[in-house]
Amino acid sequence: MEKITEFKNIITDSYAYCRKYKEETGKKIVGYTCSYTPEEIIYAAGALPFRLFGTNEGIHLADANLQSYCCSLVRGILEEGLSGRLDFLDGAVFPHTCDSFQRLSDIWRINVAHKFHLDIVLPVKLNTASARQYMIDILEKFKKDLEHALSVKITDAMLSDTIKTYNQIRALMRKLYAIRAQRTEIISGRDFHSIIKAAMIMDRPLFLKTLGEVIAQIEKAPGGEIKSDAKRIVLAGSICSHPDIYDIIENAGGVVVWDDLCTGSRYFDGVLDEKASPLAAIAQRYLDRPICPAKHAGLTDRGENIVRIVRESKADGIVFLLLKFCDPHAFDYPYIKEMLDKENIPCMLLDMEEQLPAAGQLQTRFETFIQIL
Amino acid sequence: MKKQILEFLKTILIFSFGKFKKFTLRFKKTKTMKDMMIVYYSEAKSARLTGKKVAWITSGGPVEPLLAMGIIPVYPENYGAMIGASKMGGGLCEKAEAMGYSSDLCSYARADIACATINGGPLQGLPKPDMLVCCNNICGTVLKWYEVQARYFNVPLFILDTPICHTEYTPEIAKYVRSQFDEYFAFLESACKRKFNYDRLNEVLLRSFQTQVLWQEILDTTTNKPSPMTAFDAFFHMALIVTLRGTPEVIDYYTALLATMKERVTRGIGAVPNEKYRLLWDNIPIWHRMKWLSQKFASQSACLVADTYTSAWCGTLKYVSGDNPIDSLAEVYTRIYLNIGVDEMAKMIIAMIDKYDVDGLVLHSNRSCKPYSFGQLDIQRIVEQERGIPCLMIEADMADERSFSESQISTRIDAFMEIIKEREETSKK
Numbered sequence: 001m002e003k004i005t006e007f008k009n010i011i012t013d014s015y016a017y018c019r020k021y022k023e024e025t026g027k028k029i030v031g032y033t034c035s036y037t038p039e040e041i042i043y044a045a046g047a048l049p050f051r052l053f054g055t056n057e058g059i060h061l062a063d064a065n066l067q068s069y070c071c072s073l074v075r076g077i078l079e080e081g082l083s084g085r086l087d088f089l090d091g092a093v094f095p096h097t098c099d100s101f102q103r104l105s106d107i108w109r110i111n112v113a114h115k116f117h118l119d120i121v122l123p124v125k126l127n128t129a130s131a132r133q134y135m136i137d138i139l140e141k142f143k144k145d146l147e148h149a150l151s152v153k154i155t156d157a158m159l160s161d162t163i164k165t166y167n168q169i170r171a172l173m174r175k176l177y178a179i180r181a182q183r184t185e186i187i188s189g190r191d192f193h194s195i196i197k198a199a200m201i202m203d204r205p206l207f208l209k210t211l212g213e214v215i216a217q218i219e220k221a222p223g224g225e226i227k228s229d230a231k232r233i234v235l236a237g238s239i240c241s242h243p244d245i246y247d248i249i250e251n252a253g254g255v256v257v258w259d260d261l262c263t264g265s266r267y268f269d270g271v272l273d274e275k276a277s278p279l280a281a282i283a284q285r286y287l288d289r290p291i292c293p294a295k296h297a298g299l300t301d302r303g304e305n306i307v308r309i310v311r312e313s314k315a316d317g318i319v320f321l322l323l324k325f326c327d328p329h330a331f332d333y334p335y336i337k338e339m340l341d342k343e344n345i346p347c348m349l350l351d352m353e354e355q356l357p358a359a360g361q362l363q364t365r366f367e368t369f370i371q372i373l
Numbered sequence: 374m375k376k377q378i379l380e381f382l383k384t385i386l387i388f389s390f391g392k393f394k395k396f397t398l399r400f401k402k403t404k405t406m407k408d409m410m411i412v413y414y415s416e417a418k419s420a421r422l423t424g425k426k427v428a429w430i431t432s433g434g435p436v437e438p439l440l441a442m443g444i445i446p447v448y449p450e451n452y453g454a455m456i457g458a459s460k461m462g463g464g465l466c467e468k469a470e471a472m473g474y475s476s477d478l479c480s481y482a483r484a485d486i487a488c489a490t491i492n493g494g495p496l497q498g499l500p501k502p503d504m505l506v507c508c509n510n511i512c513g514t515v516l517k518w519y520e521v522q523a524r525y526f527n528v529p530l531f532i533l534d535t536p537i538c539h540t541e542y543t544p545e546i547a548k549y550v551r552s553q554f555d556e557y558f559a560f561l562e563s564a565c566k567r568k569f570n571y572d573r574l575n576e577v578l579l580r581s582f583q584t585q586v587l588w589q590e591i592l593d594t595t596t597n598k599p600s601p602m603t604a605f606d607a608f609f610h611m612a613l614i615v616t617l618r619g620t621p622e623v624i625d626y627y628t629a630l631l632a633t634m635k636e637r638v639t640r641g642i643g644a645v646p647n648e649k650y651r652l653l654w655d656n657i658p659i660w661h662r663m664k665w666l667s668q669k670f671a672s673q674s675a676c677l678v679a680d681t682y683t684s685a686w687c688g689t690l691k692y693v694s695g696d697n698p699i700d701s702l703a704e705v706y707t708r709i710y711l712n713i714g715v716d717e718m719a720k721m722i723i724a725m726i727d728k729y730d731v732d733g734l735v736l737h738s739n740r741s742c743k744p745y746s747f748g749q750l751d752i753q754r755i756v757e758q759e760r761g762i763p764c765l766m767i768e769a770d771m772a773d774e775r776s777f778s779e780s781q782i783s784t785r786i787d788a789f790m791e792i793i794k795e796r797e798e799t800s801k802k
Contacts, residue, residue, distance in 0.1 A: 069477065102513070103748045106539060106716065107748060109716070110715065110716055121536040121546070122536075123549070124532070124536075130549060134549035293517070296532060324477065327513070331520070333475075335521070
C-alpha cells in the first residue's frame, strides 16, 4: 500500500507540509480546533483548514497561561501556538465547545499573533428550533467574518462545490470504515489512524483523490479478513492522538473496528444536503450528527448512539479514552457505563494524560480486558 | 409505608416550624440571614404539602420567571457553598467518585450528585425538583450536571443557552437568547399547567433590579476607608441576592444592611481593626476556609474590600433599559462577568482596583471552576503591567477541603503581605 505512505509522510511532519503547500500554492492556511469547525466555509474561501492537534511532548510555555488542571489537549495546542511553530498559519478559528476551549480562545487572542482570530460561538443545545436558526445565523456571521479576514467573496456556488467535495470525502471515509470493520488485516490500525489525521490536514481534493486510490487498491487486494479469534473493539472519547494504542490493542489480541471520536467517526458522520442552501445544509449536519458531550441533544442520545455503534460494528467491547481534566466526557462516563452494563457490553476506562502509560503496562491492561470478552 | 408516614410527619413539622418562624418574624424589626434562610428552606422542603412546585436553578439563571409563577427556586450551587462551609465536601465528593465521577470534576456538582442519592448533607438534602432550569452563562459544567440530575429525578430540563461574548454581544446572540426566554415562559406554563403571568414577571423584575441596585450600593460602601465590611461579609450576605432577588423580603433585608454599613462609615468603624492594606479577591470563595482566611488577612491589617464574585449579581444592571424589562433580560443574563472574554474581565478587575483603591490582588485558582480560573494567569500579568500592584495566586478548591494545603498557603500569604508592606514603605519615602 504505497499510497498510504503519502498520508504517513504528511502527518509525520505536517508543519513542513503546510509550509511547502503555502509556498507552492500561495494559499492561506487556517488553524482550527475541533470537528464543529465549518471547514467547508474555510475551504470555499480558498484557504486550507488545518486541524490543531497540539503536542504530547514537553509542555512548558503554556504553563505561563494555563494551570495544571487543564487538559493536555488544550495545553498542547496553546504550547504549539506560543512556540512559534505554527507561524505558517494566517489565522485560527475557535468553535465553542467546552469551558477549557472557550478560555483557550481568549488566551490565544491575547498571546498568539496571527493575522486573524475568529470565534464561532455555536449553540450548546442542538435540539430546538431557535438553536437551529441561531446555528444558521452564526454560520452566516462566520462566513462574513472570514470574507473580511481573507479579503474574499464566498459565493453560494463556491460553497456548493466544496460541499460536494466534503460529501465525497466523508462517504469514502465511511466506506473505508465499513471495509475495515470486515477486513481489519488489510490495513493496520496505525495506518488507519494516519489516514484519518491526514483528512484534517491535507489539501482536500488531493486527499480525496489519494483516498480513492487507496480504496481501489484495497478492493482489488484479496483477503485481510479479521482473524477469527481477534476481539472487536470500539474506541470512544474526544481525540486519540496516540497511534500506539492501535498497535497495543492489536498485540493484545484485539482490533479497533469502529469509534466514537472527534478525530474519527464524529468527523465523518452525516451528509450535507446538496439541494438545501449551503449554510442551512452545514447547520443541519451539526444538528443531526452524533454529538460531542459538550453539546446537548437530549438526555441519553450519546449513550444510545454508542450502544448502536457497538451493535452495528458487532463489537465485543468498548474502550473509553478519557483525557484527564476533560469535564464533558467525565460527566457522561457513569451513565454510559450503566447503559452498556445493562446491554451486557463490556467496557474499559483508560485515563489518558499527556503521555500514555508505559507500553508494557498498557498491553497487560488491554490483554486482561480482551480476555474477558 | 412506615417510612412514608415518618417522612410525611417530618414534612408537617418542617412546614409548621417555617410558618411559625415567618409569623414571629413579622414582629422582628431586623431579620437575620439565618431567619430568612430557615423560612426559605422550610417552605421549599414542605412544597409537597402546600402544592407548590420546586425548580432547581443554576446560580446565574433567571429566577424571576419562577417567582412570577409561584415556583420555589432552589439552588444546588448555594447548597454546594453550604456543603463546603460545613466541611462536608470531601466526604460527599468521595461518594460521587465511588459512583464513577472523576475527582477532577466540579466539587459542587460532585457533592450535589452524591447528596441527591442519600438524603444526606446539610438540611438532610435539598427538596426534590419538579423541574430543572439550567443557564450556561456561568459554565458548561452546569449543563452536564443538570443532565445527570434530569436523568436521576426524571423531571423536565430547560436549558437557557447564553453564548459567550468573547469580544462582543452580537445581534445573533441577542435574537437567540430573546427567543429562548419565550421558550422558557412556555416551559413554565406547561410545567405548571397555567398561563404565564407577565404582569407578575414585570413586578418581580422591577424588584429584582431594585435589589441589584441596593446590593451594588452595599458593595460600594467598601470604597470608604476604613471599609465597613470585607469580602467575607459579602460572601455571607450574598445568599439572598442569588436565591431570592425579586422578593420584597430581600429588599427589606438589604435596605437594613445598607443602613448598617452607612452607619458604620459615618462612625468610622472598620471591619478590620487598623485597616492598613486593601485587597481585591478573585474567584469563588474557599468556603471551607473562610474563617481561617479572614483571620489570616485581618491579622496583617489587610482587608479584602471587594471581589469579582459577589459583584457578578449586579454587574449587568447597565444593560437594563426601556419600559419593558422583559426585553432587557437577554442582555442582562448573557453579558455577566463569567460569560465574557478574559481581556474584558481584566479590564473590569482594573476598574475595581481603581474604584476600591486596592493595594494587591488575591486570585483563587479554583480547581473546580475552569471558566473562572483559566485566564487568571493572563489577568495577573495584565494587572501587574497596568497597575503594578502585587498579585498572589493560591490554588485550592471552593468546596472540596481535601485539596487545601494550609501551611503552604499561609507561607505564601505572609510573603505576599511582606511585598505589599515593603511597597507601602518605599512609596512613603
